[in-house]
Amino acid sequence: MIREFAPAKVNLTLRTGKVREDGYHPVDSIVVFADWGDALTAETGDGLSLSISGPQGGAIPADETNLVMRAARMLAEAAGVEAAARLGLAKSIPAGAGLGGGSADAAAALRALNRLWELDWPLEMLAGIGAEIGSDIPACLWSRPLRMTGRGERIRLIDEWPAFTALLVNPGVAVATGKVFQAFDDLPAGTGQGFRLTGGLDRLSVLADLNAATNDLTAPACAVAPNISGVLAELAEDGSAELVRMSGSGATCFAVYADSGVRDSAAEKLRARHPGWLVQPVEFPGVPAINPA
16 A cells, blocks of 8 residues: 655745736745645556545545546546555545645645656646645645746746744634625725745755745635634734734634644644634744755
8 A cells, every 4th residue: 555645734834916918927926835734545457436534524525526536537637547545534634724735735646646657757847746636736746835826737846944842723613715806806906915935045044035925815814704813813823923824715714833832832822722722733844955065
């Protein structure tokens, strides 16, 4: 049995423009991945099947509409092999959470089946297939700090990046990405700020530059799901967080903390006040500098 981790994708920053002629929105986003997410397994079997479990698996279809199944079918067709595998998906990432759960699952399926079917394709080839299914899938194939541009399919890996201790908070609301982008298009042009590296690559310098940037979808997402405003306010309330922002198109928000002790204290208070919320402590692994020999 082959196992692949499908980590939650977090947009530390997100700039976007009005819809293009092809129906997509241009984006520019700094993306990291958490040490928490879904898990996918793949093993040999007759035909192609998908079973779903986990705390967030109840509302996820296991039919051909699932991105995992679509990715498997497309890879088999592109490689000229039989689409035969038993796939299992354990869901921890909520649907419509702004954490790229479906894309992460599809990317994990592509990596797993690439191994199961002994294709030995590089990630760049898998990304070409993934981009036809969803704009976030190429980023999720790498699952490491990177910058997304274009409609999200253009990837530039970040060679050096600090690690962060963080908290993911979702108020139990699923937000449809399409509705958020529609609300964005209905608003006047914003004055958001993209990420610019003005200082060093140490943790505090990068945090300062992240705080100067924005997520352009925050206001339209809050209009679609007002609960998001409350989450952001509570994360910022006691001043212990070094960065507070919404991820992607919402509804999940995140806060970055100086250390796990401060984070865990904030998590305990939030759980006590909002037992129905998802409050998940995480780490965002970085990319250490390469010291020349």
